[in-house]
Amino acid sequence: MDKVTLKRFTQKTRRAITDRLSHVCGENLESNAYIIFARMITSLCLNANGFTDSGRFAFEIPEDLKAAYDEIYADIKPVLAETDRSVFKNPEVIGRLYQSFISDLKDDAFALLQKNIKITKETLPAATQIFTPGWIAKYLVNKALCEIKDKRALEQIKLIDPCMGCGNILLYAFDEFMGLYRERGEAEGNAARLILEKNLWGLDIDEAVCALARFSLFVKAAQYDPAILSEEINTNLLCIQEDDGIFADAKQFGSLVKIKETSKEHPLYNQAAVLSQKYDAVVTNPPYMGRKSLNPKLREFIAQNYPEGKSELYAAFIMSCIEMLAEGGVCAMITLHTWLFISSFYGLRRYVLDNTSIISMLHTGAATFEELNAFNALAVAFCLKKGKDSRKSEFIRLSQYYNAKEKIKNIDNLENRFLLCQSDFDKLQKSPFIYWISDKVRDTFAKNKPLSSFASLRQGLATGDNKRFVRYWHEVNKEDIAFSCGSISEFHKTGKKYAPYNKGGGFRKWYGANNIVIAFDSESYETLLRQGNHLPSREFYFREGITWSLFGFENFSVRFKPRGFVFDVSGSSMFPEAENQKYILAFLASKVSFFFLRTIAPTVNFQVGNIASLPLIIDNREKEKIEALADENIAISKSDWDSFEESWDFSKHPLAQRGLLSENFEQWRKEAQKRYDTLVKNEEELNRIFIKIYGLEEEMSPDVSARDITIRRADLKRDIKSFISYSIGCMFGRFKDGGRGFIRKDEFFDLFVRFIESELGYTDKNLDFIAKALGSGKPRDVLDNYFNRNFYADHLKTYKNRPIYICEEDGFRYIHAKKQEGL
Secondary structure, X not given: OOHHHXXXXXXXXXXXXXXXXXXXXXXXXXXXXXXXXHHHHHHHHHHHOOOOOOOOOOOOXXXXXXXXXXXXXXXXXXXXHOOOXXXXXXXXXXXXXXXXXXXXXXXXXXXXXXXXXXXXOOOHHHHHOOOOOHHHHHHHHHHHHHHHOOOOOHHHOOEEEOOOOOOHHHHHHHHHHHHHHHHOOOOHHHHHHHHHHHHEEEEEOOHHHHHHHHHHHHHHHHOOOHHHHHOOOOOEEEEOOOOOOOXXXXXXXXXXXXXXXXXXXXXXXXXXXXXXXXXXXXEEOOOOOEHHHEOHHHHHHHHHHOHHHXXXXXXXXXXHHHHOEEEEEEEEEEEEHHHHOOHHHHHHHHHHHHHEEEEEEEEEEOOOOOOOOOXXXXXXXXXXXXXXXXXXXXXXXXXOOOOHHHHXXXXXXXXXXXXXXXXXXXHOOOOOOOXXXXXXXXXXXXXXXEHHHOEEEEOOEOOOOHHHHEEEHHHOOHHHEOOOOOOHHHHHHHOOOEEEEEOOOOOOOEOOOOOEEEEOOHHHHHHHHHOOOOOOOXXXXXXXXXXXXXXXXXXXXXXXXXXXXXXXXXXXXXXXXXXXXXHHHHHHOOHHHHHHHHHHOOOOEOOHHHHHOOEOOOXXXXXXXXXXXXXXXXXXXXXXXXXXXXXXXXXXXXXXXXXXXXXXXXXXXXXXXXXXXXXXXXXXXXXXXXXHHHOOOOOOOOOOOHHHOOOOOOOHHHHHHHHHHHHHHHHHOOOOOOOOOEXXXXXXXXXXXXXXXXXXXXXXXXXXXXXXXXXXXXXHHHHHHHHHHHHHHHHHHHOOOOOOEEEEOOEEEEOOOOOOOOO
């Protein structure tokens, strides 16, 4: 069933069910809706296979809902009529339909997270269930069984999915086992019974999905021998139960529960046995949930029992699944890929490297799961063998393809295949699983000092309440901001409330993105000491240094930071010795730096640890030239940044020169283009120098693309709009002494004409030039139309929806006005 058909079917069916049940059910609407939906889809599956519904799968409709069920079935007949019934023949569709059916419950759970309401035992199943794509399930099962099929008699092999959901992975495992039994000549019916009773095991915390998993496996088996549906066959699929003892809160801990010895008299002895025995293969798609989203009890349990996996729920399951293995057994899983690279997962990587051999990794990246945001769920499938193996590890890189069809098509493309010894990972600090780089690049990390040997790198502060402490600089009175202080004590002596605050910002290199301030007066300072992350690294506040933005998909956004700034966690900073500061800045702004960063931080989340581990080569022969280029690039970028009113150092618009605006604009265009061309030339020269220093001529070219240059070139319409904004600022007294606090809409044009006369002259020609830049028509009509209809939208965009001019019915008010003429 394709995605569109599936979504249409479940949406219409769910609507029909809830509409009918809302009249007959109260608090149990969701549970009754599930029973009806489960009965409906299992009946469709049985009918599509030509099987009779024996009623053994516990989807019986309660007596008081039978009338509603008949009405619902009648309601969805049009939906069934437009749906090919054969799609229900494959029991895999059961899991996909159920996943789609509970999507609203999943959305509700995540909506609560947005309100800081943690995932509870009750919401955990819906919040964490993700359907495993068939091609991934097949890869996992195939890799696992290929490793163990010759180790023991086939009927002795135990494969478990400890987070089985609706059993999709077990369905693929069934097919793989059936193929193995066929190879040894086993009759299909007997093989199907052996698979159910001997080979497949499964656990989950959700009664609903366990029932559907059991049903799906029986239908799969009955496709080989229909008599199986009427036989009493004991499967090894369990829904985890809890008690007040060893299984307290097991409904949220699930198969993470650790069991030692349990008496056979214990009511849940069978469950304890399943959890404590060792398996030849553990194959699963575990739940994904970040530590911050977990409720305190689950978070504490993971920290105590799986300390190396405490950052993410799936990380704890990686450790748990390895522990469930017999020696030589295989763990095959799909998870998010963050554990491969991020420094906070180093303990987990160390655990994997020390206790297992990596047999294979399929790095699928974005768009692996249909129902998850493609760029928030970057995935990796992998196969780990418990114990040591002398073979090289296989890595297949599919993260560069952005849909499942392309990934599947290229899975056997040899250009995407890498073989290496897992000991090679230890050549990089904190052992990130960077498998695609050359030996030369790996050796560069191993043989050179890390950047941390040349600079102090520090994470910034987290206020714990940005709404209270953090502002754009234009939101406050500029006189309340103290600039260029060299220390906390110097700032407090000024008596000012706000200090410049480096918060990362968007992509900008060399200089700029200075538009945030933080309340840092003595009272605010004392409060911040007690909350957030308690002002870490405060001995470095206000010092000159280098800063960078936390994220960067295409390039590394690194800038010179003059003295006077406090810095945020998203604007972490480094503080080299003065003699190396500009050299290090130039290196970080080069393509070589970003090449290395993509190597050690493929998640494009540039933490302090990532930057600290970059290999730095100081070449004294090139040092003077590199520093001169860096100084020029900083000056160019500062001049560009200060040319527009977003900068607190802005004083006069570049077009506001006496004379014709057409000539002023042409002069500005040439000046901006010259700056741009010089910056391109300088960056390419720096790239050439560092590529040569690091011997990377075969890895990259020095060329710079337009997206890498973060200063502005002239744009007539944009620049005329900013000139008008500047003129309004002058009228309000922002950029010139005097001014008024309010401008009526009907007086704007006359005030603007006066401004042109006093600042530029050539009034008629300049008004014509402005009108043509904005549109067509007479200057008064064009300018009045812009001021009354479009100016405020542009103002909001410029000032990030934090306006300094307030739009009222008959005009605009300046919020920081000192004088109130015209009120």
